[in-house]
Amino acid sequence: MKPSFVIVGLGNPGSSHAETRHNLGFKAVDLLKEKFGAGEWEDRQKFSALVAEGKIGESVVLFVKPQTFMNRSGESIRKIVDFFKLDTGTQLLIISDDIDLPIGEIRMRTSGGPGTHNGLKSVVEQIGENFARLRIGLGAPQKGEDLAAWVLSVPPEGERETLLRVMESVIKPVEDFVG
Numbered sequence: 001m002k003p004s005f006v007i008v009g010l011g012n013p014g015s016s017h018a019e020t021r022h023n024l025g026f027k028a029v030d031l032l033k034e035k036f037g038a039g040e041w042e043d044r045q046k047f048s049a050l051v052a053e054g055k056i057g058e059s060v061v062l063f064v065k066p067q068t069f070m071n072r073s074g075e076s077i078r079k080i081v082d083f084f085k086l087d088t089g090t091q092l093l094i095i096s097d098d099i100d101l102p103i104g105e106i107r108m109r110t111s112g113g114p115g116t117h118n119g120l121k122s123v124v125e126q127i128g129e130n131f132a133r134l135r136i137g138l139g140a141p142q143k144g145e146d147l148a149a150w151v152l153s154v155p156p157e158g159e160r161e162t163l164l165r166v167m168e169s170v171i172k173p174v175e176d177f178v179g
Contacts (some may be wrong), residue, residue: 003053003062005093006062007061008029008066010073011027012070021150025136032063041065047076050067057178057179071119071122074121077123081127097136097138098138101135102137106136106170113129
């Protein structure tokens with residue numbers, strides 16, 4: 001069945017990345033699938049992604065976790081957009097982490113540039129800037145700390161608790177988007 005909406009969480013595949021800061025998009029879409037999903041994750045090779053169908057209200061939603069690694073996320077998303085002939089401006093929502101937002105803050109935008117996020121840069125390269133994005137703030141690393149190493153690290157316990165609490169706050173903006 002063709003979904004009315006596609007909600008993509010950005011992250012890196014594999015157990016070694018599961019708890020890292022850069023996998024907040026995967027964590028958010030996991031939570032949404034649990035709340036609104038009807039089944040388990042399925043590996044769809046033709047999309048290079050794990051997918052699960054669900055319903056938000058009366059709308060059929062496809063939840064997606066690209067398996068291409070973060071900086072190639074756009075390749076997977078392009079396959080899905082083309083296959084379902086999606087209007088990216090109204091049917092696609094991408095959820096990602098954001099170092100430019102304070103930890104725990106979320107921000108919804110209907111379009112715009114990718115900022116410093118390599119996953120969003122890949123998406124913009126593949127489909128342009130006309131898609132909604134929900135960013136979850138990580139805060140910034142300490143001055144002089146390697147950004148790549150920091151986002152690919154597991155946050156300390158207190159920070160993990162903050163990030164887990166903020167996951168619940170993604171539900172309402174997603175429901176409003178599908179609305």
